[in-house]
Amino acid sequence: MSAVHIYLVDDDEAVREALSLLLATYGMEVETFADPTTFLAHVDARQAGILLIDLRMPLVSGLQVQQKLTERGIDWPIIMITGHGDVNACRRAFKAGVSDFLSKPIDEDVLLDAIHSAKALLEARLERREAADLLASLTGREREVLDLVCQGFSSKDIAGALDISARTIDAHRANIAEKLKTSSVAEFVRLTVAASR
Amino acid sequence: MTRDAHSRLEWIAGILAVWILCVACYAAISANIALKRSEAELNEAGFLLHRMISQRVAQHDAHLTTLVSLVLAAEGGQSQPLIQVGESIMRFYPRITAIHELEITWREPSASADARRILSIPADARVPDDRLLAAAVFMQKAGEGKSHVDASFDTGYLLTKKVRDSNPAPALVLQIDPWRLIDMEELPNWISLQLQLDGKVVMQRPAAPQGSGWLTPPRFSRMIDSQSQPLLLNLERPVSLADLVDGAMLAAVAAASLVGLGLFAYSLRNRREARLSQGAAERAEQRSILLAREARLAHAARVNSLGELASGIAHELAQPLTALMSQSRAAERLLEQSGIDNALLKKTMAANVREARRAGDMLKRMRDYISNRPPKPVAVVINKVVSDTADLMRADLEQRGITLDLSLSGNLPMLMADPVELEQVFNNLIRNAADSLGEAGIAEGRITIATMLEGSRIRIDIGDNGPGIEEALLPRVFETFFTTKPDGMGLGLALCSTLIERVGGQIEARNEADGGARFTVRLVAGPGETG
Structure with a gap:
């Protein structure tokens, strides 16, 4: 698996640490943020990646993160994680633009599958943009x-x-x-x- | 005396009063009719009597004229024909009790008159011995008849006529017994009769039955049509209550009306009792409906709170479990990648992963159980849910001195939701508001619920005039296990948020500019998707 950049946003430090460590063993670059505000402040539109976001976080909900990213022209795949497991509610909230919903505790295989799909999606999007740029x-x-x-x-x-x-x-x-x-x-x-x- | 017995007595007294009034009315009306009837009877009898007396006194005038002509014819000699005619008149008309021929002499110096008997029929009849009478007769015009009451006579009156204007002047006097003017046997005994002449009673017969003093009896009063004998006929019919009101009839009417009224009152009372018991039944039914709703709400609260608790615990545990599992898996992989071949270490790591996964599966099962409870959305009229909730809580709030104001917008569309869950949300929000008012010791606490349409969504505001929510805490109020109450669990608002989001709605909390907290719930209107 080629290197893929992952943005992990979760308010629980232990979760951040463990997930980034695990994903690093698969050769992924993981950048962690404690809250969406910090993430939005630091994100670089040129560094495309996959977003892993915990939905139930204070201050700015995952929905708003998605909205703010769209405003900035960023359409990276988002994997939503929720501790509440009310996946139906999440699915309703995000009618489009979210590639997957996972519930905690996250099963490693499920997470890797989700990342694979998201990566394929991201690459397809990048390729399309590249092709479109060339053709343009x-x-x-x-x-x-x-x-x-x-x-x-x-x-x-x-x-x-x-x-x-x-x-x-x-x-x-x-x-x-x-x-x-x-x-x-x-x-x-x-x-x-x-x-x- | 019990209240019930008291009201029963009043009831009976009322019925009796109505009964007495009815009977009295009947008595008065029937008495009035009887009075009118007896008046009519008296009048009829009176006119008959009047005609008879008028005819009879007219006969006296005729007799007197005949006798005067005989006196004139017999002047200076024969008085035999006068006596014969007079006797025969008296035989046929016994009410003429005596006939006198007098010579009245006027004495100028003393301005008085003397009467001297010339003859009398019967011969021994007592001559009225009255100088005033003599003078009065002398003053009469010759040939004119006139009646006098002679004070020296017990009863009766005198019909007099001066024969010629001379001094001394001859005069004729008929002595008349008024008792025989009338056929007493034919006079009904209920008539009280009186004949007056010049204001003096010349005969009087009281009626047999006694009247009641306080009733004005029917009366008949009429002058006899005669120049010479202006008698006044006075009739009276004494009446007593017994005459006017038929006792037996009255008793029958009283009894019948008492029975009728009794039946009427009975049916009225039955109807009222039926109405009362119907009202009581309706109240009881309403109470039981309210109780059932309370129970349903309490049950939903328990179930949903339990769900929220479990969900909250699951979320909290999921975090460390995720960390534990990921760390262990990372360690396993690092161990593999490092090439260290330590079977025991690998086994330990695998056990960590396995156990963490087991705990995770347990949480998943629990969460699936909770979130798989299917919501049962039905078409809901939001104003009804709000006012039902308000009805349920109003009494309790009033006890705490809190006013609950509803401002419900009309014409709101229906929405799809579980009404019990919505009630639970409003119940929680109202209770929170009441608690915050209570804690802050607000004297005139007020909670306002307003519904309105906002685009395609229905908005429900629940506000209070309490101290509001500390700004720093506002973002966290919907978090599970977050609470400011010393004995709170931090489930209420989290649950509200879960329930509202489950039907595609949103809930937010904010402080009003003029203090006080306001919770706003927005729900999708119409039969939209509810998941």
Whole structure:
């Protein structure tokens, strides 16, 4: 499992310590916060991660954390933990945006599963954003050419369809390969699919 | 005397009073009718008598005229025809008891008159010996008849006529017995009869029955139609109560009305008692409904408090268990990664993990049991729940000198919830407010509950005029086991929050600007999702 950054917010110090220790044995980076306020004050939007938040915490509820993160354009997966076990109430409270609900005491396997799913979600989101960013750097004509390439047309076919010379098409393809940092058609397809997800 | 017996006596006295009034009314009306009837009878008899007497006295005038003409014819000689006619008149009319021919001489110097008998029929009849009478007769116009009451006579009156205006003047006197003017045998004995002449009673016959002095008897009074004999006929019908009111009839009416009234009173009383007992039954039913609700609330409070307690304990224990389990698992993994092969250490660590997990499973089962109690949401009218709760607590609050004000907004939509759980929430919030008012020693404690619509949600505010909640504690009031009460468990508000959140609502606490705490509950209106 590749390194994943985990933000753990829990008001119980013993829980923070134990969970971060356990997750560290799996090679995860765990950053702990005693309360949501501190977390919100220190979080870095560039350092993407998974949030592990205890719902029933004073001052700012988990709901509000989620809302505040959304306001800052952060859509990292959130795993809610509740000591009360009223998972139904939590599910109702968070209609969307929360990838999992766990109740304490947390079973290690369940926690790891949840982290795996959240990690996949996070990676997919990052990939999509990356792909979208790359595709956004293309010009309109380049994007047109890319779509046709992905559909399996040859440069000659595309030149005929767009009514321009095959040489111009090749120039566009070179630019596309440079901007997307790959010349593989398979990679082109992966990027467009990821961006449209 | 018991209250009941007293009211029973009053009741009977009332019935008797009504009865007496009824009987008296009947007696008065029937007496009035009887009085009218006897008056009519008297009038009828009176008119008959009046006509008869008028006819008879008119006969006297005719006789006197006949006799005067005989006197004039016999002047200076024969008086035989006068005597013969006079005797025959007296035979046919025995009420004329005597006929006198007098010669009245006026004596100017003494301005008086003497009467000298010329003849009398019967011959030995006593001549009225009265100078005043003689003078009066002398003053009459010749041929004019006039009646006099002679003081020297016991009864009867004298009908006189001067024959000629001369001095001495001849005059005729008829002596009349008024008793024989009337057929006494035919006169009903209930009539009291009197004949007057010039204000003097010339005959009088009292009625046989005695009247009651205090009743004004029916009367009949009329002048006889005669110039010469202006008699006044006075009739009276003495009446007594016995005449007016038929005793037997009255008794029958009294008895019948007593029975009727008795029956009426009995049915009235029965109806009233039925109404009273119906009222009592309704009150008892209401009381039992209230008691049942109290019991239901108490039961829900126990069950939910137990749930909250268990849930609170579970939460508190879950924290160290999570730490323990995670630490042990971490240690296990570190042991593996470090390559140390210590079977005993591994076994110990595994045991730690196992036991922690066992405790965790136990907590989970407990929590599942609690949270799996399915809420039973039904359509709820929030104002009814609020006022039901208020009804349940009002008496207790009044005893503590606290006023409970409701300000319920009309036209609130229904919502889906368990009404008993909502009642429990309001009950807890009101009790908390009352306790805080009591602790602070507020003299005129006041708790206000207001319901209102807020967008698509229903908002219920429960406020008090107490000291409010210490600002630093405000964020923690809904935490399980958090309490400021020396003997509190810190479950009440936590439970409120659990129950409200379970139906998708929210609860918050704040202090009002002018002091006093306010709890606000917001519930989703309409038949929305309730989980």
